[in-house]
Amino acid sequence: MGRQPCCDKVGLKKGPWTADEDKKLINFILTNGQCCWRSVPKLAGLLRCGKSCRLRWINYLRPDLKRGLLSDEEENLVIHLHAQLGNRWSKIASHMAGRTDNEIKNHWNTHIKKKLKKMGIDPTTHQPLPSPAVDQPPPESKSTTFEQSTISTDDSNNDEKIIESNNDVQLVNSSDFCIDEIPVIGPHEIMLPPDQSSPTPSCSSSCSSNGASWLNAAELAALSFEDYCSEIVNSDIWEQDFKDVFDLLGDFESDLKGEDAMNLDSSSWEMVIGDDQI
DNA sequence: AATGAGAGCAACCGCGCGTAT
DNA sequence: TATACGCGCGGTTGCTCTCAT
Structure with missing residues (x-):
């Protein structure tokens, strides 16, 4: 039927x-x-x-919609969330005040994808693109372990949790969710070009104490897009758990708490419909 | 000035999921 | 339990605008 x-x-x-x-x-x-x-x-x-x-x-x-192009901070956030959530635009949008899934999806397809490729990052996997001129070792050779890191979406009370541990990436209780659908990546999957001076750290429990040089959330958000991509390629960001990122998300969410989900004050409407007020 | 290509974006389409019956 | 229905999501389409020739 x-x-x-x-x-x-x-x-x-x-x-x-x-x-x-x-x-x-x-x-x-x-x-x-x-x-x-x-x-x-x-x-x-x-x-x-x-x-x-x-x-x-x-x-x-x-x-309550924002109009106009996404800011650098918003772009950075989209990239981070996409690395975690894949093409789940509505989930990504739920972390970004005033932005819609459609808007983010369009922006990703028309702007961010190109920028990432230009910066040598695969927009699907968030890994550095293989360079034909560089003889890269297979990903396994970069394999590292790292301390368990649990990330949950904000509706995690009934949803999937991504648990990464000892080179395994598992989805727990994910209503038959297929991991193939999400480019969830761990540090062991990052392939750095051989000429990158910083070696892949041994990670694991030393992760948080190995002097990793990744920026904190505020610094991260303040980066220009190009600088951000450079950090992605060059740094050991994946050795950190994603605390910084989700601290950043927390900031966004607390911004939201101060206002109604549906702010219907007259000034908002003026912004939307201009002279056609009702 | 005309026109063709490419980019950007709003809107549509089809499917999956949750819920009600 | 099976079925129908409504909503929401992600992918795709097609229109409009801009720019190069």
Whole structure:
């Protein structure tokens, strides 16, 4: 039995939204809140699919959205989160106030991917790209061990945890989650070019006390993109657990706590709809 | 000035998951 | 337990804009 379409598509409008449609949708959600997207178009007087309304609201009309390009700090954060979460854009977006999964996904595909490649980093694996001119040892030869590090997503109470220990990377209790889907990498998988002067540290329990030179969260966030990529390639970041990164995430989240998830004050709306205030 | 290529981004599509019945 | 339904996610498409020729 095939799945029914999400809505009756006959007579529905597609393509770019008009200002009038935007106003209708904003009006409706301001009055009624977000509920049952399937019924929104009918109730709001829109000839749109419910999914289309939801997408328009989430990606464009929400008053708490930031507009404009991602900052260097945000780009760095996206890269770090992508290294951990893979293409789970919604998860990544959940750590970034005012940014949508679609926006991050587009930015990744159009900007960050290219920048990483330019910097010699594989955007999929976050490993340095193999250089044809350099005879690199196989990843195994760089194998190291490192102290157990547990990372959980912020909805980890029912979700997967990534545990890395003794060269193993395992997903625990992940509702049949396939590890192949996520480029989760450990320090032993980083391949440094032979001409990199800093040898791969022996890591393990010495990790946190081996004088690793990776930057703290504040310094990390302040790096330019190019400097950040250089650090990725040259440093022993992966020898650290990801405390710094998640401290950084914590900062972002505490920023969020100060404001409502749906900030509907008039100034926000002015920013969104300008002269078309309602 | 015309036009073709490439980049950027908004929107659509199909699938998977969770929940209700 | 099986089925239907709605939502959300990630991948893809196609339109618009910019720039080079």
